[in-house]
Amino acid sequence: MQLLKYIIIIAICASIITWLMPWYMAAAVAFVVTVNAKITPGKAFLAGAGGVGLTWLVVALYRDIPNEHILSGRMAKVLGLPNGFLFLLITIILGAIVGGMAGWSGGVMNKAFRK
Amino acid sequence: MRRLLAILPLILTAAVVYILDKPMGSIPALGRLLDPMNGCWASAEPTGKDFNQTIQLQGAQQPVKIWFDERMVPHIEAANDHDLYMAQGYVHAYFRLWQMDLQTRAAGGRVSEVLGEKAVDFDRLQRRKGMVYGAENSLKAMEADPRSKGMLDAYTEGINQYIYSLNYRSLPLEYKMMGFKPEPWTNLKCALLLKYMADDLTGYTEDIQLTILRNRLKQNNDMFNANMLFDRVFAERNRGTVPVIPTDTVPQPASLKAPVAPADSIMCVPLTGEDFAVNENEGKGSNNWALSGQRTKSGAPILCNDPHLGLNLPSLWYEMQLHAPGVNVYGVSLPGSPGIIIGFNDNISWGFTNNYRDVKDFYAIKEASANKYWFAGKELTYTKRIEEIGIKGMPAYKDTVRYTIHGPLIYDAHFLAPGKLKIPLALTWMAHRPSNEILSIYLLNRSSNYEQYVTAIQQFLCPAQNMLYADVQGNIALWGQGQFINKWKGQGRYIMDGSDSSTLWGQNIPVRENPHSLNPAQGYLASANQTVTDTTYPYWYNGYFYEFRSWRINQVLQRTTAATVQDMFALQQDVFSVLAANVLPVFLLHMPMQTLSNKEREWLQHLAGWDYRLTKDSKAATVFMVWWYYAYGKLATVGRPDDLKMSPERLMELVTGRDDIPYILDEDILYSSFKQAADSLEKLKKANRVEWYHTKNTTVKHLTKLPAFSYGDLAVGGWGNTVNAVKGDHGPSWRMVVQMSKGIEAYGTYPGGQSGNPGSKYYATFLDKWVKGEYYRLNFIPATAKPNDKDIKYTWTIQP
Numbered sequence: 001m002q003l004l005k006y007i008i009i010i011a012i013c014a015s016i017i018t019w020l021m022p023w024y025m026a027a028a029v030a031f032v033v034t035v036n037a038k039i040t041p042g043k044a045f046l047a048g049a050g051g052v053g054l055t056w057l058v059v060a061l062y063r064d065i066p067n068e069h070i071l072s073g074r075m076a077k078v079l080g081l082p083n084g085f086l087f088l089l090i091t092i093i094l095g096a097i098v099g100g101m102a103g104w105s106g107g108v109m110n111k112a113f114r115k
Numbered sequence: 116m117r118r119l120l121a122i123l124p125l126i127l128t129a130a131v132v133y134i135l136d137k138p139m140g141s142i143p144a145l146g147r148l149l150d151p152m153n154g155c156w157a158s159a160e161p162t163g164k165d166f167n168q169t170i171q172l173q174g175a176q177q178p179v180k181i182w183f184d185e186r187m188v189p190h191i192e193a194a195n196d197h198d199l200y201m202a203q204g205y206v207h208a209y210f211r212l213w214q215m216d217l218q219t220r221a222a223g224g225r226v227s228e229v230l231g232e233k234a235v236d237f238d239r240l241q242r243r244k245g246m247v248y249g250a251e252n253s254l255k256a257m258e259a260d261p262r263s264k265g266m267l268d269a270y271t272e273g274i275n276q277y278i279y280s281l282n283y284r285s286l287p288l289e290y291k292m293m294g295f296k297p298e299p300w301t302n303l304k305c306a307l308l309l310k311y312m313a314d315d316l317t318g319y320t321e322d323i324q325l326t327i328l329r330n331r332l333k334q335n336n337d338m339f340n341a342n343m344l345f346d347r348v349f350a351e352r353n354r355g356t357v358p359v360i361p362t363d364t365v366p367q368p369a370s371l372k373a374p375v376a377p378a379d380s381i382m383c384v385p386l387t388g389e390d391f392a393v394n395e396n397e398g399k400g401s402n403n404w405a406l407s408g409q410r411t412k413s414g415a416p417i418l419c420n421d422p423h424l425g426l427n428l429p430s431l432w433y434e435m436q437l438h439a440p441g442v443n444v445y446g447v448s449l450p451g452s453p454g455i456i457i458g459f460n461d462n463i464s465w466g467f468t469n470n471y472r473d474v475k476d477f478y479a480i481k482e483a484s485a486n487k488y489w490f491a492g493k494e495l496t497y498t499k500r501i502e503e504i505g506i507k508g509m510p511a512y513k514d515t516v517r518y519t520i521h522g523p524l525i526y527d528a529h530f531l532a533p534g535k536l537k538i539p540l541a542l543t544w545m546a547h548r549p550s551n552e553i554l555s556i557y558l559l560n561r562s563s564n565y566e567q568y569v570t571a572i573q574q575f576l577c578p579a580q581n582m583l584y585a586d587v588q589g590n591i592a593l594w595g596q597g598q599f600i601n602k603w604k605g606q607g608r609y610i611m612d613g614s615d616s617s618t619l620w621g622q623n624i625p626v627r628e629n630p631h632s633l634n635p636a637q638g639y640l641a642s643a644n645q646t647v648t649d650t651t652y653p654y655w656y657n658g659y660f661y662e663f664r665s666w667r668i669n670q671v672l673q674r675t676t677a678a679t680v681q682d683m684f685a686l687q688q689d690v691f692s693v694l695a696a697n698v699l700p701v702f703l704l705h706m707p708m709q710t711l712s713n714k715e716r717e718w719l720q721h722l723a724g725w726d727y728r729l730t731k732d733s734k735a736a737t738v739f740m741v742w743w744y745y746a747y748g749k750l751a752t753v754g755r756p757d758d759l760k761m762s763p764e765r766l767m768e769l770v771t772g773r774d775d776i777p778y779i780l781d782e783d784i785l786y787s788s789f790k791q792a793a794d795s796l797e798k799l800k801k802a803n804r805v806e807w808y809h810t811k812n813t814t815v816k817h818l819t820k821l822p823a824f825s826y827g828d829l830a831v832g833g834w835g836n837t838v839n840a841v842k843g844d845h846g847p848s849w850r851m852v853v854q855m856s857k858g859i860e861a862y863g864t865y866p867g868g869q870s871g872n873p874g875s876k877y878y879a880t881f882l883d884k885w886v887k888g889e890y891y892r893l894n895f896i897p898a899t900a901k902p903n904d905k906d907i908k909y910t911w912t913i914q915p
Contacts, residue, residue, distance in 0.1 A: 015152075018150065018152045018153065019152060022136075022147070022153070022283075023136075023146055023147055023150030023152065023153060023154065024132045024135075024136055024146060026150075027128065027132055031125070031128070041124075055151075055152075056150075056151050059151035059152050059156070060151035060156055062151075063151060063156040063157070063159040064156070064159060066159075066161035066162065066163065066164075067159035067160060067161055067162060067874060068162050068876070070159065070160075070162070070873075070874055070875070070876060070878075071155065071156065071158055071159035071160075071288075071873070071874030072156075072159070074823045074824060074873050074874065075155055075823070076823075077822065077823030078292075078821055078823040078824075090149070091149045091151060091156070094135075094145065094146065094149050095149075095150075095151075097131075098128075098131065098132060098135065098146065101124070101127065101128040101131060102128050102132075104124055104128075105124035105125040105127070105128045108121045108123075108124045108125075109121050109122070109124075109125060111121070112117055112118045112120075112121030113118060113121070
């Protein structure tokens with residue numbers, strides 16, 4: 001339950017912040033949230049990955065569906081992928097990895113400095 | 116220690132983020148690019164996007180309305196010229212900004228700034244050609260006239276207002292992929308774009324190759340053959356031409372006397388060279404023709420135009436209507452330039468084809484003491500121009516370009532000419548001279564009769580065009596318009612001796628004396644890049660002319676009566692090959708059939724009963740064209756320089772015995788080239804690509820050349836030697852047919868779409884119709900009418 005809470009907090013904060021600021025601020029959000037959370041580094045990774053991954057999934061779908069996959073199809077071809085769905089998947093995986101690493105960093109730091 | 120180690124994941128994460136935020140070579144910054152919020156995903160335009168909007172534009176004087184129709188063609192209605200061109204600039208930038216940016220960078224030799232070191236040689240050549248120098252000269256002329264200056268200032272302001280409204284998220288996709296940002300637009304960029312067109316249309320030259328050939332023949336003491344070759348095979352104008360200006364036209368008497376030609380060694384400097392790049396020069400160009408009412412069913416003139424240019428996405432053209440007091444014009448514009456370039460208004464219509472008279476000449480420069488060169492027995496000092504070429508990720512490269520009395524040294528020891536020529540070559544080019552084509556477009560868009568039209572086009576100096584005209588009063592006319600020089604016979608065909616003052620370009624031929632025809636007896640006018648005039652035209656010129664399409668168009672139009680717009684569509688789609696119809700029977704007659712293998716004979720059988728049409732599915736077309744490709748390569752070559760080939764037209768005339776030069780067709784070459792062709796055809800068969808359209812593989816390429824943003828293997832027939840001149844990467848870039856009846860009836864299409872965004876559904880909307888040879892009825896709103904509500908899909912309101 002706690003993990004889900006952090007995922008949602010990170011997702012909401014990351015959406016707002018990256019609307020206004022560059023993409024990597026999503027990682028900063030994941031770090032700031034997990035460094036202040038009482039969870040294990042493993043769970044912090046999942047919180048970051050889940051939070052940022054969720055944001056990227058929702059935003060990408062929000063762009064992709066009304067576009068009828070025109071852009072994702074073309075970008076997939078640029079990267080040599082067979083279809084736009086894989087491009088969407090790669091996007092989400094990238095967001096999840098960056099978010100996860102940032103969350104993990106926060107979790108490790110929190111554990112080390114916890115009294 | 117434990118706490119110290121705890122920082123490591125953070126450092127690792129920071130490193131990963133850093134890497135994903137930095138472009139690596141040609142790979143863009145992946146984190147930034149894939150970010151769904153701000154990256155490439157932001158260019159995913161909803162297919163049902165509501166384009167209605169109100170825009171606040173600083174500097175607009177009155178409100179402006181822009182209606183978009185079903186095809187996203189904007190109809191701009193403004194209260195004055197300033198607002199009209201400001202809105203046009205804004206609309207161009209809104210739909211085509213990246214393309215405008217890249218094309219003007221290419222024109223001005225600034226591609227290395229965004230692509231890095233690999234583009235430096237390209238940029239150097241652009242600078243050394245004097246592209247920026249020419250654009251600066253023209254800009255002075257444009258800004259000296261209040262009409263063109265006002266037009267440019269407003270247009271530039273409109274583009275910049277759009278640029279300033281952008282943030283990273285709203286940047287066009289290609290900026291994100293290539294990792295650069297738009298910079299403020301300037302009037303100079305408009306001038307550069309026009310020089311880009313001038314370079315595309317007047318840049319072709321064979322001067323260096325012809326000089327090498329002449330020198331070789333001279334060394335062999337073979338002046339008889341040399342003269343014969345240059346008079347008959349590499350003639351300055353084609354012999355069998357049906358010229359642009361009908362032969363019964365009485366030319367205007369020359370007001371200038373022909374200058375006296377200097378000695379042969381000054382007309383053509385002695386030199387040798389090697390390693391020339393291969394010249395591809397088969398049938399590019401454009402068509403236009405107009406029928407007078409006597410040849411049409413409606414009794415009103417019909418004007419047709421299909422300019423053949425590079426097939427690119429975003430398309431070179433952007434379709435629109437501009438309406439303000441004194442102007443109501445529809446047609447295609449060039450994003451990066453104000454006004455309508457080809458189109459029509461309530462009274463007149465016009466179309467362009469390239470004129471191809473040679474306006475680009477080379478001079479061998481004799482260097483003197485330091486920083487000086489010889490001219491007319493004196494040492495003159497070079498004017499130096501330092502060209503600083505910015506390179507992405509590296510320090511800038513400084514190239515010193517030396518200017519002579521003739522023009523810039525395009526090639527010297529620091530930048531070798533093709534053939535590794537050691538001597539410095541200076542370039543004199545009409546595109547260097549100040550000219551105000553923008554004013555010409557301004558006046559043309561507002562012309563309502565023939566006299567106004569003639570006045571308008573007098574300002575159009577380079578690139579020279581065959582400018583076709585038709586009006587609602589029933590007139591048709593054509594001008595071979597541009598600025599030309601009163602040359603001595605032979606001037607500029609070869610590299611001239613730049614130290615001799617007789618080689619300097621002389622007086623301008625008054626533009627009013629340019630070849631033209633108004634309402635000719637034949638009832639039509641047609642140009643397809645063929646030779647402009649017959650020999651009654653009093654001034655000497657040479658050029659790079661093409662005849663196949665002209666022969667066919669004239670053949671069809673001569674027997675055309677009661678023409679409809681549908682007949683004109685059919686002629687624009689015509690794929691009958693005059694080349695094949697003439698050459699193939701002779702080839703077959705001389706082919707040593709008994710030596711062919713069974714397989715080869717099978718291929719030859721495809722040609723039996725062929726109608727000489729290069730239709731998309733034709734296998735015979737493939738067999739002939741592949742055979743012709745190999746045979747032409749050998750039959751048209753006259754030895755070194757081996758990239759210099761006689762034109763296919765000339766070869767056809769020799770092969771078919773239309774000329775009085777005795778010519779013996781070499782049967783060995785016919786046979787060996789057919790063997791080669793059969794080998795290639797076997798490969799095509801294995802790949803299942805024998806149909807003509809597969810073989811030629813017409814591709815509309817995105818400017819980045821990314822296949823993902825391009826459309827290849829388009830199912831369309833034709834080639835450079837047919838009226839429908841669709842080649843691999845060149846072809847009809849805008850097809851237009853306008854009937855000048857009461858209530859103008861206009862049709863058109865181009866191989867692209869109104870949006871430059873590969874993530875938009877409007878990116879290549881018109882391509883399908885273009886491939887099928889179909890047309891849209893153009894939604895022209897007459898000056899006195901209001902648009903129909905049912906035709907308006909979206910409305911933009913611009914508020915001051």
